[in-house]
Amino acid sequence: MSEQLPDADDLLEHRDAVALGAAIEELNSGDVSRALSELSRSERLTVVGRLSPEDAAHLLERLPEPQVTELVMDLAPAQLAAVVHELPSDQQADLLHELTPERGDAVLAELAQVDPEEAEEVRFLSAYDDHVAGGLMATEVLTFPTEWTVAQVIEDMRQNAEVYADYEVQYAYAVRDEVLQGVLRLRDLLLAPSKTLVRALMIADPVSVRDDAPLEELEEVFRSNRFLGVPVLDAEGKVLGVLRRASLEEAAGARADRDYLSAQGIVGGEELRSMPLLLRSRRRLSWLSLNVILNVAAASVIAFYQDTLTQVIALAVFLPIISDMSGCSGSQAVGVSVRELALGTVRPHELWRVLKKEAGVGLINGLLLGALLALVAWLWKGNVWLGAVVGVALCVNTLVSVLIGGSVPLVLKRLGRDPALASGPVLTTVTDMCGFLLVLGLATLALPQLLA
Amino acid sequence: MSEQLPDADDLLEHRDAVALGAAIEELNSGDVSRALSELSRSERLTVVGRLSPEDAAHLLERLPEPQVTELVMDLAPAQLAAVVHELPSDQQADLLHELTPERGDAVLAELAQVDPEEAEEVRFLSAYDDHVAGGLMATEVLTFPTEWTVAQVIEDMRQNAEVYADYEVQYAYAVRDEVLQGVLRLRDLLLAPSKTLVRALMIADPVSVRDDAPLEELEEVFRSNRFLGVPVLDAEGKVLGVLRRASLEEAAGARADRDYLSAQGIVGGEELRSMPLLLRSRRRLSWLSLNVILNVAAASVIAFYQDTLTQVIALAVFLPIISDMSGCSGSQAVGVSVRELALGTVRPHELWRVLKKEAGVGLINGLLLGALLALVAWLWKGNVWLGAVVGVALCVNTLVSVLIGGSVPLVLKRLGRDPALASGPVLTTVTDMCGFLLVLGLATLALPQLLA
Numbered sequence: 001m002s003e004q005l006p007d008a009d010d011l012l013e014h015r016d017a018v019a020l021g022a023a024i025e026e027l028n029s030g031d032v033s034r035a036l037s038e039l040s041r042s043e044r045l046t047v048v049g050r051l052s053p054e055d056a057a058h059l060l061e062r063l064p065e066p067q068v069t070e071l072v073m074d075l076a077p078a079q080l081a082a083v084v085h086e087l088p089s090d091q092q093a094d095l096l097h098e099l100t101p102e103r104g105d106a107v108l109a110e111l112a113q114v115d116p117e118e119a120e121e122v123r124f125l126s127a128y129d130d131h132v133a134g135g136l137m138a139t140e141v142l143t144f145p146t147e148w149t150v151a152q153v154i155e156d157m158r159q160n161a162e163v164y165a166d167y168e169v170q171y172a173y174a175v176r177d178e179v180l181q182g183v184l185r186l187r188d189l190l191l192a193p194s195k196t197l198v199r200a201l202m203i204a205d206p207v208s209v210r211d212d213a214p215l216e217e218l219e220e221v222f223r224s225n226r227f228l229g230v231p232v233l234d235a236e237g238k239v240l241g242v243l244r245r246a247s248l249e250e251a252a253g254a255r256a257d258r259d260y261l262s263a264q265g266i267v268g269g270e271e272l273r274s275m276p277l278l279l280r281s282r283r284r285l286s287w288l289s290l291n292v293i294l295n296v297a298a299a300s301v302i303a304f305y306q307d308t309l310t311q312v313i314a315l316a317v318f319l320p321i322i323s324d325m326s327g328c329s330g331s332q333a334v335g336v337s338v339r340e341l342a343l344g345t346v347r348p349h350e351l352w353r354v355l356k357k358e359a360g361v362g363l364i365n366g367l368l369l370g371a372l373l374a375l376v377a378w379l380w381k382g383n384v385w386l387g388a389v390v391g392v393a394l395c396v397n398t399l400v401s402v403l404i405g406g407s408v409p410l411v412l413k414r415l416g417r418d419p420a421l422a423s424g425p426v427l428t429t430v431t432d433m434c435g436f437l438l439v440l441g442l443a444t445l446a447l448p449q450l451l452a
Numbered sequence: 453m454s455e456q457l458p459d460a461d462d463l464l465e466h467r468d469a470v471a472l473g474a475a476i477e478e479l480n481s482g483d484v485s486r487a488l489s490e491l492s493r494s495e496r497l498t499v500v501g502r503l504s505p506e507d508a509a510h511l512l513e514r515l516p517e518p519q520v521t522e523l524v525m526d527l528a529p530a531q532l533a534a535v536v537h538e539l540p541s542d543q544q545a546d547l548l549h550e551l552t553p554e555r556g557d558a559v560l561a562e563l564a565q566v567d568p569e570e571a572e573e574v575r576f577l578s579a580y581d582d583h584v585a586g587g588l589m590a591t592e593v594l595t596f597p598t599e600w601t602v603a604q605v606i607e608d609m610r611q612n613a614e615v616y617a618d619y620e621v622q623y624a625y626a627v628r629d630e631v632l633q634g635v636l637r638l639r640d641l642l643l644a645p646s647k648t649l650v651r652a653l654m655i656a657d658p659v660s661v662r663d664d665a666p667l668e669e670l671e672e673v674f675r676s677n678r679f680l681g682v683p684v685l686d687a688e689g690k691v692l693g694v695l696r697r698a699s700l701e702e703a704a705g706a707r708a709d710r711d712y713l714s715a716q717g718i719v720g721g722e723e724l725r726s727m728p729l730l731l732r733s734r735r736r737l738s739w740l741s742l743n744v745i746l747n748v749a750a751a752s753v754i755a756f757y758q759d760t761l762t763q764v765i766a767l768a769v770f771l772p773i774i775s776d777m778s779g780c781s782g783s784q785a786v787g788v789s790v791r792e793l794a795l796g797t798v799r800p801h802e803l804w805r806v807l808k809k810e811a812g813v814g815l816i817n818g819l820l821l822g823a824l825l826a827l828v829a830w831l832w833k834g835n836v837w838l839g840a841v842v843g844v845a846l847c848v849n850t851l852v853s854v855l856i857g858g859s860v861p862l863v864l865k866r867l868g869r870d871p872a873l874a875s876g877p878v879l880t881t882v883t884d885m886c887g888f889l890l891v892l893g894l895a896t897l898a899l900p901q902l903l904a
Contacts, residue, residue, distance in 0.1 A: 029675045030796025037797075062675050064795050088678065158643050170622050170680075186638045191610050223481045223514050226540065228622075228680070228698060245698035246680060253705030256712055257791070263715040264787025264875060265780050271788050272797055273809040281816040284784050291780050292821055295773040296828055302769045303832075309768055316761055316768040317754045320884065321747040323772045324779075328717050328743050328877075332736050335716025336723050339709070343516050344482025345489075345724055357725040364733040369744055376748055380755075423716060425780075432772065 005031060008038035011047050020047065021055035029062040036067065037274025045074050053079075057086035060095065066270050072098050081110035084122060089139040090247055093125040133218055134211035136251055137232040137241035142172035144198050146181050151194035153184075171242070173231050174202040178238040180231055182206055208233050211240055215255065218248050220344060252342075259338060259420040263331075265291075267421075291425040298323075298432035305440035312450045314381050315443055318373070318390045322439055325369060325394060326401040326431040333358055333405030334423040341409060341419050348413040354406045362402035370395030385449040393438035401431045457483060460490035463499050472499065473507035481514040488519065489726025497526050505531075509538035512547065518722045524550050533562035536574060541591040542699055545577040585670055586663035588703055589684040589693035594624035596650050598633050603646040605636075623694070625683050626654040630690040632683055634658055660685050663692055667707065670700050672796060704794075711790060711872040715783075717743075719873075743877040750775075750884035757892035764902045766833050767895055770825070770842045774891055777821060777846060778853040778883040785810055785857030786875040793861060793871050800865040806858045814854035822847030837901040845890035853883045 006023040014020035024032055036044050048056055048071060060068050060083060072080060072095060080099075084092050084107060096104050104126070112119035121139060128134035142164065144153050153172070157164060172189075174182040182202030192201050208231045209221055221230060222245055229242045261270060268283040302309065302319060309315055337354060340346035346354060374391025378384050404427060409419035443450060458475040466472035476484055488496050500508055500523060512520050512535060524532060524547060532551075536544050536559060548556045556578065564571035573591060580586035594616065596605050605624070609616060624641075626634040634654030644653050660683045661673055673682060674697055681694045713722060720735035754761065754771060761767055789806060792798035798806060826843025830836050856879060861871035895902060 028672050028796065030672075030799070033795070033797045061678075064797060154642060157639060161639075161643060164639065186642065187609060187613075187616065190606055190638065190642055191613060220480050220482075226513075228696070244680070246696070246701050249698050249701030249705055253701055253708050256705050256708035260708055260712040260715055260872075261787050261791065263712055264790075265784045266787045266791075270791060272795075273788065273792060273806065274797065277812045277816070281813045284781070284813060285817055285820060287784070288777065288780055288817060288821060289824070292773070292777055292824060295776050296825075299769045299773050302772070303766070306765055310762070310765045313758055313762045313765075314755070316771065317751045319768065320754070320772045320775045320888075321744070321751050323776065324747050324880065324884075325740065325744055327776075328740055329736075332717045332739070335713050335718045336725065338716075339713065339718075339722060340725060343485070343724075344480065345485045345516060345726065347482070354725065360729045361733045361736060364729070365737055365740060368737060369740060372741070372744060373748075420712075428776065432776075436772075 006035070008035040011035055012039065012043055015050065017050055017052045017055070020050050021052060024051075024055065024059060029064075032059065033063055033067055033272070034274065036063075037272070041074065044071070048075065049079065053082035054086045057083045061087070061091065064270070064272060066272050066275065068095075069098050069269075070275075077103065077106035078110045080107045081114065084111055085114060085118065089121070089125065089241070090137060092122045093128065093135060094130070096122060096126040097130065128211065131215045131251065131255075132211065133209045133213045133232045133243050134240065136218070136247045137211075137243045138247070139241040140167040141231070141239060141242045142167065143175045143178070143239050144172055144184065146174045146176050146197070146199040146202065148198045149194065150189055150192045150196045150198070150201065153189060153198060154194070170228050171231075173206075173239050173242075174198045175239055180206065180208055180233055180237055180239050183231070206231065209243060210235070215248075215251060216342070216344060218243065219252060219342075222248055255342070258418075262418070262420045263335075263423050287425075291428075294425045294429040295432070298429045298436065301433050301436040302440065305436075305444065308440055308444045308447060311447065312386070312443055314377070314386060315390075315439060318377065318393075318439060319436060321373065322390070322394055322397060322435040323428075323432045325373075326397045326435050327428050329362070329365065329398045330401035330405035330427055330431050331423050333361075333402040334409055334420075334427070337406050337409035338419045338422070341413055346410070348410050351407055351410055354410060355403055358402040358406035359399065362399035365402075366395035366398035369398060383450060383452070385446050385452070389442045389446055389450070390439060393435060393442055397431060397435040397438055400434050404430060458487070460487040463487055464491065464495055467502065469502055469504045469507070472502055473504060476503075476507065476511060481516075484511065485515055485519055485724070486726065488515075489724070493526065496523070500527065501531065505534035506538045509535045513539070513543065516722070516724060518724050518727060520547075521550050521721075522727070529555065529558035530562045532559045533566065536563055537566060537570065541573070541577065541693070542589060544574045545580065545587060546582070548574060548578040549582065580663065583667045583703065583707075584663065585661045585665045585684045585695050586692065588670070588699045589663075589695045590699070591693040592619040593683070593691060593694045594619065595627045595630070595691050596624055596636065598626045598628050598649070598651040598654065600650045601646065602641055602644045602648045602650070602653065605641060605650060606646070622680050625658075625691050625694075626650045627691055632658065632660055632685055632689055632691050635683070658683065661695060662687070667700075667703060668794070668796060670695065671704060671794075674700055707794070710870075714870070714872045715787075715875050739877075743880075746877045746881040747884070750881045750888065753885050753888040754892065757888075757896065760892055760896045760899060763899065764838070764895055766829070766838060767842075767891060770829065770845075770891060771888060773825065774842070774846050774849060774887040775880075775884045777825075778849045778887050779880045781814070781817065781850045782853035782857035782879055782883050783875050785813075785854040786861055786872075786879070789858050789861035790871045790874070793865055798862070800862050803859055803862055806862060807855055810854040810858035811851065814851035817854075818847035818850035821850055835902060835904070837898050837904070841894045841898055841902070842891060845887060845894055849883060849887040849890055852886050856882060 108119050108123055172184040174184055182204045183206040184202050188201055211232050211234055229244045231239050232241045232243050234240055265287050267287050271280055370391040373394050374387035377390045378387030408422040413419045466475055560571050560575055624636040626636055634656045635658040636654050640653055663684050663686055681696045683691050684693045684695050686692055717739050719739050723732055822843040825846050826839035829842045830839030860874040865871045
């Protein structure tokens with residue numbers, strides 16, 4: 001093979017699963033993603049179909065989510081079942097969530113033929129939401145009865161060494177009738193005399209989380225403790241799995257990525273430039289077309305004041321400024337609320353506190369920005385009334401924008417929606433309308449002075 | 453104590469370090485953060501000063517970053533040194549980065565009096581940037597010579613059990629002259645005969661990273677492997693520490709949080725509503741005042757075409773629409789580029805590829821949105837030329853916006869700047885100006901038809 005890294009055509013040429021797997025392994029994730037995206041849909045399917053289930057599973061772990069979604073749409077249920085079988089438990093359910101319920105059932109049926117127990121477990125896990133402990137935990141967990149001795153534990157580990165090799169074990173859990181009693185550290189096992197009972201060696205009353213605990217609560221647990229993993233229990237206290245710090249950080253990072261994309265107007269799911277042109281265009285349009293309609297609605301306020309505008313054409317210069325500035329102030333307030341909700345420093349019911357806090361910032365910034373714009377208008381046209389109109393309008397509208405921007409995320413959160421959606425077109429429309437009304441309404445009132 | 457959770461005044465009342473520590477422990481992180489923020493600066497210092505260094509360190513680990521920054525500004529170097537001493541190694545340097553160089557040196561000098569070796573290590577670590585392996589790694593790492601036996605390893609662990617208790621150990625590393633030779637899994641130690649040599653038990657040729665490897669490269673390593681930790685080496689291959697998956701995910705999440713905030717216009721560092729009013733106001737203003745100036749600049753284009761506008765006042769309705777819509781299209785393109793750069797599916801030099809990809813989406817969306825707006829204008833005023841002017845302007849400006857929005861993040865990345873800054877006021881100003889020029893320029897050309 002030349003020094004060049006394998007490209008799309010090279011991947012297509014490899015008919016041998018091992019060579020193909022090795023070629024893909026040579027590339028980093030971004031390059032694999034790109035090479036696959038350069039293939040047609042059926043070529044891509046051919047390449048992935050040729051891989052061993054293990055290599056295919058590894059490939060799916062490396063690809064960005066939108067590309068995984070696309071791929072799993074096309075693979076046959078039997079292929080998918082083989083891939084699921086190779087994935088770690090915390091990713092099996094994630095893959096199932098990408099499928100329609102019917103295809104999910106088909107995959108589970110296929111998996112049940114290979115490993116009925118695993119199929120049952122995956123079905124159980126996929127019932128959990130992505131954002132609760134049950135949906136984030138790994139079920140590869142070591143549990144030992146409290147009455148066992150260290151020798152028994154070590155003997156068990158020796159016998160199951162091959163199974164446990166897939167486990168990322170830092171802790172084992174001591175249980176009585178499957179109910180959590182304590183935590184065993186592997187290094188303590190290493191150092192303890194072989195007749196010691198698990199009960200004597202374990203750390204009792206360990207921190208644990210319920211399977212239905214939401215992301216915010218889990219973040220708080222890991223913020224307050226240094227553990228790398230926490231046991232996940234069902235309602236009866238039985239150990240279901242372990243939630244690793246890394247999985248939690250990953251979920252929190254994914255939420256921040258989503259927030260970022262939705263702040264940028266990418267809302268129909270993440271976009272990669274390797275996706276089909278029409279899909280990308282359609283997704284972006286879903287957001288833009290809502291925007292254009294709401295924009296037209298907001299601008300209709302201007303049409304209503306056409307007479308005033310004709311007489312004081314200078315106002316037309318300030319309308320886009322007021323609209324843009326209010327949007328900026330509002331989105332700052334949204335950003336702070338979304339972050340504070342995630343950090344837990346503000347609670348969804350504290351609307352009053354947020355309004356008070358935003359009112360202060362809104363007043364100061366509104367006064368300063370309003371004064372600045374008033375000065376610009378006054379200097380430009382030499383009419384102090386024009387300055388007053390645009391200055392007061394910007395000042396009031398800044399206040400309105402931060403009050404709305406700061407509070408809407410809390411309301412959305414209370415309604416069980418994503419607070420980051422607050423920075424959407426509806427907020428801008430309201431602040432735009434209000435801004436246009438203020439400028440043009442005030443100008444109409446002050447028309448004699450403006451024309452003086 | 454009543455059933456009520458302790459509040460700010462309760463914290464201030466506790467004069468006893470243990471009781472105070474327990475009271476703080478009772479609260480979740482958000483509540484602690486809030487309670488502290490309700491105290492005056494000197495009261496806060498009193499409370500934190502009363503805590504044991506261990507409790508103070510734990511408190512700092514739980515507080516959001518802006519509040520930590522505020523607190524460490526006020527604590528005495530000796531207090532800070534005691535706190536640093538209690539922090540895990542990967543957070544010691546983080547705390548030092550919050551200080552001015554002079555205060556950092558003072559803290560290290562204090563620390564050197566307690567533990568000169570640790571002070572040296574913290575100084576060494578704090579030289580690393582936050583976003584490279586050296587700045588993210590923990591130095592609590594177990595290394596054993598390849599020629600040792602399992603019995604020797606276990607004996608060493610037994611003797612140093614207390615020291616190692618602070619280590620989050622999943623792997624130990626096998627070294628020769630400090631240079632990495634292989635990885636030892638603890639469970640293998642558990643199962644191996646005691647005369648086995650480390651050399652025979654270790655997994656050779658382990659994956660490792662250089663201390664100066666940047667975040668993107670580290671993400672790639674963890675994407676391609678399932679490890680929970682990777683050894684960090686210096687230029688000679690000596691083991692410096694271990695980078696845990698959780699630390700990496702945390703750093704990636706922090707980057708996404710920063711991206712989100714900067715997309716929302718919070719750029720001078722994160723804001724909490726518990727911060728002083730004037731600080732919050734000033735930080736937001738730094739962004740807003742730049743915006744207002746650039747907005748005035750963009751709007752001056754409108755002033756230039758005042759004559760056209762006076763004659764076709766309907767155009768004033770469409771100016772804010774074109775400005776807002778172009779901003780939306782541009783920020784979508786910025787969002788996709790920022791995400792693709794983070795995922796590695798686009799490289800900073802691939803400007804041409806991005807421009808081609810964006811041109812497709814920009815054309816389709818521009819044509820559709822332009823047609824929609826043209827229709828609105830035509831129906832409203834019954835003048836097809838008005839429709840043509842605003843439609844063509846929106847179409848062309850959508851294309852311009854996505855081309856600029858898609859490419860600027862790549863350029864910023866090549867310049868070593870944060871790509872997320874692309875969604876700033878400069879982009880909006882350029883697309884605004886261009887949009888105003890298009891609408892009013894075209895209208896001036898078509899003036900006779902518009903007035904017909």
